[in-house]
Amino acid sequence: MKRYFHTIVLASLAITVGSCGKKEQQAAHGPLPYKVVQIPTQTVIGHTNYPTTLQGKVTSNVRAKIAGYIQEQYVDEGSIVRKGQPLFRLETNSLNENAAAAAAGVKAAEAQVNVAQVNYDKLVPLVNKGIISKIQLDTAEATLNSAKSQLANAKAQHQSIIANINYAVIKSPIDGIVGAIPFRIGSLVSPSDPQPLTVVSDNSEMFAYFSMNEKEYFNFLEKIEGKTISEKLKHLPEVKLVLANGKTYANAGTIETMTGQVNQATGTIQVRASFPNAESILSNGNSGTIQLPVEYKDVVVVPESATFEQQGQVYVYRVVNDTAKAAKIEVVDRVNKLAIVKDGVEKGETIVGTGLGTLRNGSAITPAKVDFNAINDAIKTTF
Numbered sequence: 001m002k003r004y005f006h007t008i009v010l011a012s013l014a015i016t017v018g019s020c021g022k023k024e025q026q027a028a029h030g031p032l033p034y035k036v037v038q039i040p041t042q043t044v045i046g047h048t049n050y051p052t053t054l055q056g057k058v059t060s061n062v063r064a065k066i067a068g069y070i071q072e073q074y075v076d077e078g079s080i081v082r083k084g085q086p087l088f089r090l091e092t093n094s095l096n097e098n099a100a101a102a103a104a105g106v107k108a109a110e111a112q113v114n115v116a117q118v119n120y121d122k123l124v125p126l127v128n129k130g131i132i133s134k135i136q137l138d139t140a141e142a143t144l145n146s147a148k149s150q151l152a153n154a155k156a157q158h159q160s161i162i163a164n165i166n167y168a169v170i171k172s173p174i175d176g177i178v179g180a181i182p183f184r185i186g187s188l189v190s191p192s193d194p195q196p197l198t199v200v201s202d203n204s205e206m207f208a209y210f211s212m213n214e215k216e217y218f219n220f221l222e223k224i225e226g227k228t229i230s231e232k233l234k235h236l237p238e239v240k241l242v243l244a245n246g247k248t249y250a251n252a253g254t255i256e257t258m259t260g261q262v263n264q265a266t267g268t269i270q271v272r273a274s275f276p277n278a279e280s281i282l283s284n285g286n287s288g289t290i291q292l293p294v295e296y297k298d299v300v301v302v303p304e305s306a307t308f309e310q311q312g313q314v315y316v317y318r319v320v321n322d323t324a325k326a327a328k329i330e331v332v333d334r335v336n337k338l339a340i341v342k343d344g345v346e347k348g349e350t351i352v353g354t355g356l357g358t359l360r361n362g363s364a365i366t367p368a369k370v371d372f373n374a375i376n377d378a379i380k381t382t383f
Contacts (some may be wrong), residue, residue, distance in 0.1 A: 002355055021291075031364040033203040036319050036371045039305070041298045046335035047291040050210035051352050052273075053287040056201030060174050062087060063197060065167040066095075069191035070183060072299055076175070077181050081172040081200060088197060091166040095161060109151035116144035176202040179284060201284040206255060206277045208241060210290045211268035223295070229260060230373060239273050240291040251276050251286075281316070282340035296333065300341040303375045305354040307331070317352040317359055324352055328360040337376045 040333065068090030075087050104339030120140040127137045163302065172178075179199035181190055189197060212220065226232035238252040253275040262269055273290060275282065306316050307329070314331050317324040350367070353375040359365070 024102055031322065031366045032323070032358070033366040033368045034100065034351045034355055034359070035370045035375065036350050036365075036367040037303065037349055037370060037375055038147045039300060039302060039349050039351060040372055041347050042301050042338075043298060044296045044335050044338060046294045046296060046302060046333050046340070048216070048288045048294055049242075050212065050271075050292065052208040052210040052241075052286065052288055053104050054206045054208050054275075054282055054288065056176065056284045057205040058202040058325065059284060060176070060200050061196035062170060062173065062194065062200055064088075064090065064170060064189040066164050067188070068092070068168060070185050070187050070189060073185055075118045075178050077178055078199075079178045081176065081178055083172055083175050086169050087172055087178070088170040089137045090170070092165050092168045095165045095168065099161045099165060101234060102154065102161050106158050107152070107155040109147065109154040112147040113144070113151050116140070116147040120144045156359075170197065172200050174200055174202055175200070176200040177280070177284075181207075188197060199284070203277050203280055203282065203284060206275045206282045208273045208275060208288070208290055209270060209275070211263075211266065211270050213268055214262060215271065217269045220292070222272065229258060233258070237293045239293070241273075241275055242289040242291060244287055248291075249275065251281070253290075257277060294333070296335070296340050300345065300347055301338045302329070302341055302345065302351060303353055303372070304334060304337050304339050306351050306356070308356050314339070317356060318345065318349040319352060319365070322365060324359050324361065324363045324365050327351075 037315050070088055071091045073087075074089070075081060075085075081087065120137070120143075121225055123132065123137045123140050126132045127134050161371040179201060181198045183197055221232060223231075224232040225235040233255065236255045238254060241249040241253060243249055253273040254271045255271060257272045259270045287316065304317055307314050309315070315326045315328050318327040319325075327344055329339075330342040331339045332342045333340045351367075352365070353370060353372075
């Protein structure tokens, strides 16, 4: 029994000594080190994104001017065409028959004019000599005028039919690229069709239309030099186009027009940007995102890795006497892994730059000062 009691006592002493040893060891190590940075002010260029749909510089719907069946198709979708180049030809058999009949009508009317002219010319000297009354000459003149009117009408009908035959060859109205062709050979088309035969677009320059609400519109204009809209347009920054695959189009664009008129249905104002397209990479109907640059001049910035959120609020850990103190900040934008701060911290203050997961408000730390830019450079972008 005594031996058992001695064993328990020795074990308890060993546990107590071990526990004290660990506490002494932790105390000897001190607070954990954390990378800290001094808050600077910087000029940062951010971007506001707007969805857009692209249209060619000139877009023309190609429609039939007469009704008929498509007999020939000279181009395919995506073909590059010149103004006046034939695209389709409609069947003209019935028109040709009508043209022949109209031509015959013109000849008959010409013959009537000739007869009436002879009769008129024959009566003129007789009236002058008093052999016949002037009434007969007036009647002959009326007959001649009637024949001339019928001839003019016959010629007009013939010319109209010839024009329709010419309309059977449907030509490109502009230089450009042929779009989708929903109709094929044998299809019956007419001027009243709701869908055009095709669309030809001049894509040498592309227009990107996007909209901003009234608040965005006025905030944007306030930052641009100039008193009038026309003056401000001359000082607008270049814009970028992000394509549907997420890549940025190589050529920058310029804003050309801002309607200034609010669409009552949507509450937005339409803006048009222009992008060069010499390589024909962009096509009519492409979608994308316009990136409008926003300059934040001499603003307080902190690394995004130095921020954390709690209940919808953003915080950083301000370092005070080697202690991490949580400080709420107001973030107006996030650009290039930087949080732009409106309120909560000031230039020159020191904050914990990274590794916030193990920190708690009031935790003692060992500050390890690092360069501000080194924090962001160490963060790799992930997708």
